[in-house]
Amino acid sequence: DGGITQSPKYLFRKEGQNVTLSCEQNLNHDAMYWYRQDPGQGLRLIYYSQIVNDFQKGDIAEGYSVSREKKESFPLTVTSAQKNPTAFYLCASSSQGGNEQFFGPGTRLTVL
């Protein structure tokens, strides 16, 4: 089945630690996105990538980093510089020029 997988579903980390969230897609999509969702707020764009080895900052990139070494994979690292990392993180992908994005199941990160 084609789709997007994110792992793990729940993640707990101590304050000050970096943590990497996984996102993999087998839809052969060129573009991939990371969003953050907080209670009562709309999803906000962290980073996106339109092609391998290239990525762009979204609206709230501070404290996050990404890489796009393979078309299928777009991992997100939440660094210790992110002041408020506890949130629900969603990965999405779309075909180049396509209007529709497909979403993964999300990772809920809690920093203790």
Next chain:
Amino acid sequence: KNEVEQSPQNLTAQEGEFITINCSYSVGISALHWLQQHPGGGIVSLFMLSSGKKKHGRLIATINIQEKHSSLHITASHPRDSAVYICAVSSVEKGAQKLVFGQGTRLTINP
């Protein structure tokens, strides 16, 4: 003011009722999306609209481009329709598709 505003933020109704969720936006768009998010957090796309009206089962989505407004209707609502419904608008900037999301409408259908 957010670029995408949804109303109401919360909606509780009885099974069988007709449901309407509204979305207004203030930016130019290439398409408008209605998404459904279940308690587990996963998001599925319900509709993508650039004009007119679309229907899928008991769900109907309409858009008025001139008024920058869209509505999502659910007929004969059922408890399994309980979810958060999200409106999002897409545009293309520098060749990249960008989505701007509303804050979501939490719908609860009681049996």
